[in-house]
Amino acid sequence: MSFWSTHPKVRWMAPVAAVAVVAVTPYAVSASADSGLPSRTAAQLLADVQRSDVATMSGTIVESANLGLPSLPGIGGSNGSADLTSLVSGSHTLRIWVDGPDRQRLAVVGDRGESDLIRNGTTLWTWSSATKTATKRTIDAGDKKASTPTALPTTPQDAAGEALKAIDPTTTVTTSGTATVAGRAAYELVLTPKTKATRVAQVRIAIDGVKHVPLRVQVYSTQLAKPAFEVGFTAVDFGKPDARQFAFTPAPGTTVKDGNAPTADSPKAPAPTTKPPTKPSTKELADKPTVVGTGWSTVVVAKLPADALAGLTGAAGKAPTDKGSDQSSAQMGAILKLLPKVSGAWGSGHLLSGTLFSAVLTDDGRVAIGAVAPAQLYAALAAR
Amino acid sequence: MSVAEKGVEQGEVGTRHTGSTATRPRAVSTRLLRSELGLIMGRRRNQMGMLVLAALPVVLAVAVKLTAPNREGHDAGDFLVQATANGLFVPLAALTLEMTLFLPMAIAMLSGDAIAGEANLGTLRYLLTVPVNRTRLLAVKYASLVIGALIGVTIVTVVGAVVGIALFGAGPMLTLSGVQIGVWSAVGRVALVALYCAAGIAALGAVGLFVSTLTEQPMAATVTVMIVTIVSWILLGVNQLAFLHPWLIVDHWMSFSDLFREPPLWSNLLQGLGQDLAYAVVFWLAAWARFTSKDITS
Incomplete structure (x- = not known):
C-alpha cells in the first residue's frame, strides 16, 4: 500500500502492460509452436x-x-x-x-x-x-x-x-x-x-x-x-x-x-477447371494464341473474335469474370474504360498492370497476357 | 428536475452510507452492488431509456407486419425480411439496429453516471468515506455496468422475441446455410446472440468507466463514449483501413450472424469475445490507475 501511495504513477504500468500483452499475443501464439519435424529435402x-x-x-x-x-x-x-x-x-x-x-x-x-x-x-x-x-x-x-x-x-x-x-x-x-x-x-x-x-x-x-x-x-x-x-x-x-x-x-x-433443366435463367454449369491468371484458357480466343517466351516469363498473344471484342468480353485478360454473359461484358467494358491507355510501336490499347500479371488489350483486338511487366507484353506484341 | 433529483440521489447515497457502516462488510458483500443497481434502475432517465430500447423491436415488428407482403427476395439476407417467416428474427433485427447506436448510448449514459456523475453531484467523496477501498468501489461500479449491459440487451431480445412470436409465430429457423434448425435450437442461439452483444456493450462500459474517472461532467463522459463508438463504426466501414479493424471495439459486434450458419462458425465470435475482453481489461486497469491515484475533491 505504501508503495502505491508513494509512487501513484506506477499504477499506469498496469494498463500499459495489458496493452502490450494484447498486442503481442497473436504473434506469440503463431510463433510458440516448435515444429520438431525431421528435415526433408x-x-x-x-x-x-x-x-x-x-x-x-x-x-x-x-x-x-x-x-x-x-x-x-x-x-x-x-x-x-x-x-x-x-x-x-x-x-x-x-x-x-x-x-x-x-x-x-x-x-x-x-x-x-x-x-x-x-x-x-x-x-x-x-x-x-x-x-x-x-x-x-x-x-x-x-x-x-x-x-x-x-x-x-x-x-x-x-x-x-x-x-x-x-x-x-x-x-x-x-x-x-x-x-x-x-x-x-x-x-x-x-x-x-x-x-x-x-x-x-x-x-x-x-x-x-x-x-x-x-x-x-x-x-x-x-x-x-x-x-x-x-x-x-x-x-x-x-x-x-x-x-x-x-x-x-x-x-x-x-x-x-x-439446374439440369435447360431454362434460360438457370445458372450456368460451373466452369470445368479452375485456373490461375497466368494460364489463359483459349475458349474465347478465335485464333490459336501465340506463345512468346518460356516458363514464368511466357507471354500469350491472341486475337479476340470480333463479337467478343464488340462486347469487350474478357477484356481484362483472364481476369475475374470471363463468363461471357451480357452482364459481365458490360462490366468489362466499364472497367476497360478506366484502364490506362498505352501505345507504342506495337500499336495502342489498354493496359491492366497487376501485381502478379499484366495484360494488354489492343485497339485492334489482340490481347497479350503474362506474369510479366508491361514492357515484355509490348515486346511480344511488336514481335508478332 | 435536476435539483430534485440531486436531492433524491444524495438521500439514497446517505442511506447506503449508513447501511454500510452499520454492519461490518463481509469479505464479499453484495450490499454495495445491490445499492448501485438500485440507484441505476431507480433513475427516471434510465427507466425512460429502457422504454426506448424496448420500443424499437415493437416498432420494427409492427412495421414489418403492416408492409409484409412482396418484400421477399429484395434483401433476403436481412434478418428483418425473414421475420415474416419466423418471429425469432425480430430480436436479431432489433439487436442489429440497436447495437449501432441505442445500446452504446445506454451504456454511455450509465458509465457517465458511474464516477463522473457522482463527482458532479458531490456524492463521490461521501461514497469514499464508506469503509470500502477505491479498487473495490471501481469493481462494483464496473460490475453494475456489466449487469446494466445485460439488462439492456435482454430487454431488446425478450421484447423482440415476444412481439415477433406474437405477430409472426415461431418455428424451425432457416439458417444462412440453407438448412433449418429446430425452434428450441433457434431460441438457444438467439440467447447466445444476446450474451454476445452484452459482452460487447459491457466492454464499451469499461471505456466509459475510464472516461468517467477523467472528468466530473457525466455528459462529457457520455459524449466521449458515443464519439468512440461512432468513430469506430465509421473506421470499420473504410476498407482501406483494414489494418486498423482488429483494434476497433466494434470490429466483430455484428459477427453474431455466424451463429446462424450450420454448423455455427465460432472463429469470429471467439475473436470478438477476445477483443471485448481486451478492451474491458485494458480500460478497467486504466480506470483503476486513474481513480486510485487521483484526488477526490467533490
Missing part, C-alpha cells in the same frame, strides 16, 4: 505430397488476393461478400468438408450471407442465402470433383496443384524449414522462378508435417512485400466430417431450381 516433400491420400478433412480457409485489379463495385466485391465469383479480390473465408471423392461441401462465408456447394454422390446442390435459392443438379459419377465457378483456386490443394505444375527447369525448388499453419507444424516448399523477367517472386507452399497435405499457398509478387495471393487453412481437422454436412434438404420457403 524438397524432392522428398514433392514425393510426399503426391503420395498423400487424405480422404477426409474439414476446416476453415482464408483466402486473400491483392492482384492489383481495379477496385470497382462490379468486380471482386468487398470483404463480406458471399458470392462465389467474388473471390478475386479482398479477403474471404471458406469452410470445407471433404469425405472422399463423392461427398464434399464448400461454404463461402459472407458478412451476413453464405453460398454453399454441396456434393453428395451424384447430387450437387448450390445454395445462395442472398437469393434464398437452392439449385439441384445431377452430375456424372465420374466427375472427380465439383469445382467452383471462380478464376482463382479456392482451396490450398487446388492452388498447390497449380503451383506444382509450374515445376520445371525454369524453377528452383527449395525448402525453407518449417512453418505453423492452422496450429499444425508444416514444411515449407519454396518455388522461385529462375528468370528475373516475371512478376512472380516466389511461391511458398506449406505442407502438413504429418498428413503431407498442402495447408497454405502464398504467391509473392515482385511488386509487394506481402503475398499478392494467399490461400490457407486457419483451422483444419483430418477426421471424418459428420454425414449431416452433406445432407442438404431445402427448407420450406426457399426457391428450389432444377
